[in-house]
């Protein structure tokens with residue numbers, strides 16, 4: 001590619017999104033960062049810019065189709081498209097048995113995690129098709145297994161895999177690929193909040209884990225994203241790549 005490639009990253013103010021942004025900044029990508037938390041967004045923009053990356057911040061709600069369309073419009077205006085899109089914004093929702101799980105919260109988790117990924121695919125794929133590129137959805141190992149007391153999150157992430165697999169098939173024969181990364185528990189604010197909510201339900205509790213491996217780091221996930229955005233992964237499409245230290249095979 002003649003000029004530095006362009007990537008859009010949602011949830012860039014969070015643990016994994018920020019690690020992805022910094023990794024791509026070091027690799028010479030130009031970045032368009034999206035996030036609903038203004039301070040975290042600006043902190044990430046400044047950190048990427050200090051690494052020398054041309055970086056634009058766009059505040060917005062990924063669960064709003066209008067905001068995602070505006071995000072894609074900003075990248076189109078600035079750069080005429082993008083070569084990478086990382087859909088990372090997400091929320092955990094409640095940690096409650098299903099009989100006690102608030103309906104409003106269930107709808108909200110699906111609105112952000114599932115509808116948000118749908119909007120990102122809807123508006124990113126036309127941009128990626130202009131020069132070819134790679135879409136990466138951050139799903140979760142909760143996309144391929146059940147998890148007691150987290151029905152909203154688990155359902156939302158299973159649906160993300162359906163979106164990734166279907167849109168990957170729509171991209172066959174084009175220069176665009178769509179894949180999912182499935183992190184296991186990763187040391188960020190989200191897992192801390194989940195563990196806190198689980199402990200409130202059952203003192204001493206936390207989410208049940210099959211291995212004694214420590215939580216992964218945001219950088220573990222960022223390395224996989226970087227690979228999926230690179231030409232080294234050019235034959236990988238529609239895949240679900242697990243980054244969990246062995247948790248799902250235990």
Ligand SMILES: NC(=O)c1ccc[n+]([C@@H]2O[C@H](COP(=O)([O-])OP(=O)(O)OC[C@H]3O[C@@H](n4cnc5c(N)ncnc54)[C@H](O)[C@@H]3O)[C@@H](O)[C@H]2O)c1
Nearest residue numbers: 011013014015016036061062089090140185186188190191
């Ligand atoms: N941390 C884990 O253990 C883990 C495991 C598997 C998958 N994931 C997934 O990784 C992704 C990133 O999570 P994280 O661990 O970095 O958590 P995080 O809470 O640190 O980051 C999530 C970011 O998304 C942003 N966000 C949430 N809702 C948004 C919305 N509607 N619009 C715009 N931005 C929004 C938040 O403000 C936050 O900055 C999520 O999709 C999450 O489900 C996390």
